[in-house]
Amino acid sequence: ELRASSVECVDEASWIECGANLMHAATQVLALVPVVHPGLRSILQSFLLEQNVIKQVVEALSIPKELEVSYFAIGYKTDWMRLVANLSFESDAVCQAISRSHGLFGEILKATKIDDDNPHLAEWAEFSLRNILNVSKDAQDHLASMKATAFDGETTQLLSDARVPPLRVDAVTGKVVPM
Numbered sequence: 001e002l003r004a005s006s007v008e009c010v011d012e013a014s015w016i017e018c019g020a021n022l023m024h025a026a027t028q029v030l031a032l033v034p035v036v037h038p039g040l041r042s043i044l045q046s047f048l049l050e051q052n053v054i055k056q057v058v059e060a061l062s063i064p065k066e067l068e069v070s071y072f073a074i075g076y077k078t079d080w081m082r083l084v085a086n087l088s089f090e091s092d093a094v095c096q097a098i099s100r101s102h103g104l105f106g107e108i109l110k111a112t113k114i115d116d117d118n119p120h121l122a123e124w125a126e127f128s129l130r131n132i133l134n135v136s137k138d139a140q141d142h143l144a145s146m147k148a149t150a151f152d153g154e155t156t157q158l159l160s161d162a163r164v165p166p167l168r169v170d171a172v173t174g175k176v177v178p179m
Contacts, residue, residue: 020071024079027060031083045091054097054104057084060105069117078118081111085127088135095132099139112153136172147174 031052033044060080068076070100084104088094098104110124132139148169151159159167168177 002010006129015069020076021073023060024076027076027079029084031079034083034086034089035044041089042091045087047092048087049094049097052098053083053087054101058101061111062103065117072102075118075120077111077115078121078124079109079134081121081124081128084108085124088128088131090131090135092135096138098128099142102142105132105139105142108171124125128150148176149174 002055007109030048032047034041036044057080061077063072076172088098098108108125108128112122112129117123133143150169150170167176169179170177
């Protein structure tokens with residue numbers, strides 16, 4: 001027998017927004033877990049790693065911008081990046097898992113740009129990079145092997161507005177050089 005719902009006329013968008021708010025609150029709590037007690041940190045880091053939190057962080061950080069600003073609170077990606085920074089603090093296992101996850105490593109690098117919808121995202125991304133690079137030789141090697149290929153549109157516009165002489169990325173060295 002079916003019962004009448006206690007929820008009246010809730011559309012799909014409302015459910016998505018409710019889930020987004022719940023995820024945001026859970027992420028804020030989760031980001032604090034590794035710093036609650038220094039003696040529990042490694043146990044909690046191992047537990048979260050076993051729960052495949054790396055995969056969930058990659059999915060959260062790679063959602064389309066339109067979806068993020070429509071349904072999630074300001075600072076959504078900042079909270080996920082704070083989790084990465086706290087999770088990677090002095091943990092060989094976590095740092096190795098992150099360095100092997102090129103998806104997450106790439107998302108951390110992308111997060112170093114200022115994002116008005118995610119205050120302090122760049123700073124938490126820098127903490128994450130510091131923690132990972134301090135521990136993981138694989139991450140150091142991966143970062144050292146990267147080469148710039150071009151400027152993105154925003155950087156090109158900023159350089160133009162600042163009246164900086166034209167620059168390009170050298171294809172061989174990956175360094176920025178005058179045109």
